[in-house]
Amino acid sequence: MLVKEILNSTRPALSFEFFPPKTEAGFDKIFQAVSDLMQLKPSYASVTYGAGGSTRDYTANLVVRIQKETGLTVVSHLTCVGSTRDEIMSILEKSAESGIENILALRGDPPKGETVWKRPENGFDYAADLVSFINKNYPHICIGVAGFPEGHPLTPNRLKEMEYLKAKVDAGADYIVTQLFFDNRDFYDFCERCELAGIHVPVIAGVMPITTRKGMIRMAQLAEGTRFPAGLLRSVARAENDEYFEEICVRWAAEQLRNLVYNNVRGIHLYTLNSSRAIFKIFKLLGVRDATQF
Numbered sequence: 001m002l003v004k005e006i007l008n009s010t011r012p013a014l015s016f017e018f019f020p021p022k023t024e025a026g027f028d029k030i031f032q033a034v035s036d037l038m039q040l041k042p043s044y045a046s047v048t049y050g051a052g053g054s055t056r057d058y059t060a061n062l063v064v065r066i067q068k069e070t071g072l073t074v075v076s077h078l079t080c081v082g083s084t085r086d087e088i089m090s091i092l093e094k095s096a097e098s099g100i101e102n103i104l105a106l107r108g109d110p111p112k113g114e115t116v117w118k119r120p121e122n123g124f125d126y127a128a129d130l131v132s133f134i135n136k137n138y139p140h141i142c143i144g145v146a147g148f149p150e151g152h153p154l155t156p157n158r159l160k161e162m163e164y165l166k167a168k169v170d171a172g173a174d175y176i177v178t179q180l181f182f183d184n185r186d187f188y189d190f191c192e193r194c195e196l197a198g199i200h201v202p203v204i205a206g207v208m209p210i211t212t213r214k215g216m217i218r219m220a221q222l223a224e225g226t227r228f229p230a231g232l233l234r235s236v237a238r239a240e241n242d243e244y245f246e247e248i249c250v251r252w253a254a255e256q257l258r259n260l261v262y263n264n265v266r267g268i269h270l271y272t273l274n275s276s277r278a279i280f281k282i283f284k285l286l287g288v289r290d291a292t293q294f
């Protein structure tokens with residue numbers, strides 16, 4: 001099924017993001033989390049693409065395996081960093097052969113150690129170019145793109161940024177999934193800015209339940225620019241041990257979800273970090289058995 005069809009539902013769609021293992025042996029562990037989370041009746045799942053395409057084959061393998069074993073719709077992430085047009089074409093051909101019909105089209109970050117973006121030879125500059133390329137060659141594919149409620153670190157000009165986002169939608173993107181955020185007001189403001197910029201596709205809210213102090217520090221590095229609200233920081237500063245830390249963050253994420261559902265969002269994308277534990281806790285706190293009760 002195409003994600004754009006799922007997003008036509010009257011209740012919020014729930015999606016889970018997984019990342020592929022670095023080795024063959026890691027598949028079973030991830031698959032355990034996938035199977036557990038199926039109890040929550042997600043609308044679809046997505047699988048990330050390693051930085052610079054490092055886990056390219058594993059992404060496709062995991063997408064196909066989840067699709068086959070669970071029957072769930074799965075979105076395959078694809079970045080154009082470090083790839084030529086011909087390489088992207090061959091990835092798209094293989095994806096089409098495997099029955100993949102949903103792609104999250106991204107540019108990806110510059111390779112490690114580089115802060116300035118350089119277009120790969122015979123490659124693409126921006127995600128918008130990848131979106132047009134997919135749309136032209138595989139018009140049946142449903143395309144999602146990334147959005148940044150708190151801004152993308154490489155574009156401090158917030159007006160330009162909305163123009164660039166609109167270019168992705170004008171090139172054929174069907175929906176936007178946001179970077180994680182901890183204050184829903186940033187998301188609602190972003191949605192309003194999208195409307196004002198003439199972007200009318202569904203915007204899916206990206207939420208990540210952080211569970212450890214180390215994880216928080218790591219996310220601050222990976223999702224640069226993400227604001228950790230004072231209320232959250234004050235609470236975790238008081239956490240006496242890891243258990244309390246997790247409890248506080250899970251409650252924070254549950255409150256984000258409760259508020260998003262109350263405000264009729266089109267979709268919620270949960271960054272699972274390949275673990276089901278925190279997600280089950282969130283659902284318990286919300287008092288819902290699964291996503292059909294949203």
Ligand SMILES: Cc1cc2nc3c(=O)[nH]c(=O)nc-3n(C[C@H](O)[C@H](O)[C@H](O)COP(=O)(O)OP(=O)(O)OC[C@H]3O[C@@H](n4cnc5c(N)ncnc54)[C@H](O)[C@@H]3O)c2cc1C
Pocket residue numbers: 047048049050051052053077078079104105106107108109110125126127128145146147152153154155160161164168177178179180206
């Ligand atoms: C939901 C989500 C999923 C992700 N999944 C992955 C993944 O699986 N693998 C991975 O490696 N990374 C992933 N990322 C990270 C993403 O690849 C990086 O954040 C990347 O830096 C931006 O990608 P983009 O697709 O938004 O790029 P773009 O939309 O191309 O934007 C990149 C930068 O260029 C600027 N820009 C865009 N167009 C122009 C223009 N015409 N002129 C000048 N500047 C311009 C933008 O403002 C931005 O600063 C994900 C991010 C999100 C939010």
